[in-house]
Amino acid sequence: MSNSYEYVFYFMFRTYLWKEDGSRWDEPPTLGLDPRKRTVSAEGIRFESDKRLFRRDVAAGESLDQWKKYFQLAWQDVCQVYSSDFCEKALFGVALLVLDEGETVEQHSVNIDVSDDDNSQLRFINPRYNKNLFRIQAADS
Numbered sequence: 001m002s003n004s005y006e007y008v009f010y011f012m013f014r015t016y017l018w019k020e021d022g023s024r025w026d027e028p029p030t031l032g033l034d035p036r037k038r039t040v041s042a043e044g045i046r047f048e049s050d051k052r053l054f055r056r057d058v059a060a061g062e063s064l065d066q067w068k069k070y071f072q073l074a075w076q077d078v079c080q081v082y083s084s085d086f087c088e089k090a091l092f093g094v095a096l097l098v099l100d101e102g103e104t105v106e107q108h109s110v111n112i113d114v115s116d117d118d119n120s121q122l123r124f125i126n127p128r129y130n131k132n133l134f135r136i137q138a139a140d141s
Contacts (some may be wrong), residue, residue, distance in 0.1 A: 007096060008057045009071060051092065
């Protein structure tokens, strides 16, 4: 029996990497030029001096059993914005936010303080719990 929840993926990337030769490899320079695309759901949002966060939604009502399929689609979508080579090397982490019945993604906000680029902060507003809700691990561990 498959359960349906609302769920989204958050992808965190470094905005630059150091190559073996000591040169710096920056994220694509076109990101953030169009103000309409400066959202976590489009080209991601940059914070601190070296991070970018992307959000990719899964349509409400889709089975959680299909999370791997939607993860692949979300990853491919982000890589179209960021370029595959950079995506694979700059990925910092991925979070899967799963919401139970009656909750929506809109009830959970991510605010980025961009008034001072050197001291930007990422924080979740009004968290319901102050502890881990679940842990993901490999089946053989």
